[in-house]
Amino acid sequence: MQLSDNKLKWQCSLIIPVYNESKNILKCLKLISETYSKGVEVIIVNDGSTDDTESLALEFIRDNKIDNVFYFKQENKGAASARLYGIENSSTDYIAFLDCDDSVEQDAIERAMLKFSDGKEIDFVLFDYYSMSKNNSYDRFIYSIKNWPITGLEAFSNTIEYWGIHAFGIYRKSTILAGYKLCSEIKICSEDSNNVNDDELIARCAMLNSRFVALSDGKYLYSANDNSTTRRLNKNLFKMAYTTMSLRELISNRDDLRFLESPLNLDTLRVSTNLAIKNFKWKKQLSNKRQWVTAISMLVSHIQIKETSGFISHKASFTYMVYDQVYMFMDCI
Incomplete structure (x- = not known):
């Protein structure tokens, strides 16, 4: 079922923060143009890239006349800030995030959005998360939860000792914004305000502000990036x-x-x-x-x-x- 069929009253904003993604941006945009329905608003936020990310993105959007993709740029402030910039410029009440080198299957957003119809108190719906293994096949995430939906407190609790659930999915906009607000209230900073892994803390805070969290069968496909912030040499x-x-x-x-x-x-x-x-x-x-x-x-x-x-x-x-x-x-x- 496509969001543009009007059989669903919801619309979703997919926010993609990018920083020096010249190797991945065209693949990502091609995927968007071929698979996502017009009911999905795609917001790309360039977080101060210094490579060809911007020119490649703008040229592809222009040449392929993609009318549901919107491009924004900010100075480099980190992925969490770029995601918030995207939220603030979104026009829907439902927010999902995608990393440029990852993907979601064609109907994943529609499948996740359907879960919101299970109850008005569901504030966060997880994609079914798969990560690429060493032999280039995808392995399903092992969840610590068997019966869904769960309360926001239970979701939060299952991310502390280890990540028994993940944080990839669709949030109500009010829920993810509440996560950002709570994070800003308790955040302990280093010498500057841009910590590493702020996005994980924000996700946990959003879970804590959720009434209920559900799991969908829409697949999110994670690709390990050897050049990610936590893998490469990073003095910060x-x-x-x-x-x-x-x-x-x-x-x-x-x-x-x-x-x-x-x-x-x-x-x-x-x-x-x-x-x-x-x-x-x-x-x-x-x-x-x-x-x-x-x-x-x-x-x-x-x-x-x-x-x-x-x-x-x-x-x-x-x-x-x-x-x-x-x-x-x-x-x-």
Whole structure:
């Protein structure tokens, strides 16, 4: 069923933030022009690219006369800011996000939109998430939830110890904006306001502001990007620590979230371990080592190891085992 059939009263805005995506932008636009219905408003936000992304995008849109794709540009502020810029310029009440190197199947948006008809209190509908494996086939995400829909609190709770659900789907606009608002209220920043992984914190905040969350069978296809922010050498990756501290601020200051303090310790442990390993791997190339040490030390000082050890699950056991490696790293700095 196509949104343009008028059998559905909903319309959806698909927001695609791009930064130096000259290798992927034409493939993405071709997919859009061939598969998405005219009922989907596509908003591309160029986050200050320095390559040919802009000229390639504008030329393709002009030459192919795509009338449901809208192009915007801002100075480089990060993906979370670019997504918000797209939301603010959208004309519908439903918001989905797509990374330029990923894709959603042709009817995925229509299938997800149908779930909103299951109840007026559904505020977020997940796509069915598949990620590309090493042999170039797609593996389905393993969900910690079996019975849907779930409350927003249950959804939020299943993202703390590990991501038992993902955050790729369609939000009511009011819900994702509430997520941005809550994030801004609890955000702990590094020296500038652009932390790494702010989009994950915003998604969690949006879940917490959702009444109910549903799962659709519309497929989102994730392609691993070796040049992503968290994979490539990135001197600012230490800012993930401040996003984690913001999450701690949210949970510790709300009585209804205190039951998550033990899994939160595991999340803090995981991030500090990851950053310690990255710091060791990149130590000869980093010019801001003191910022990394400060960030990792901050995380380690907040881990309550006794509380964590009584809660740990099999999925987090490896992280727990390398906890002493973090301390070894700190002792060697």
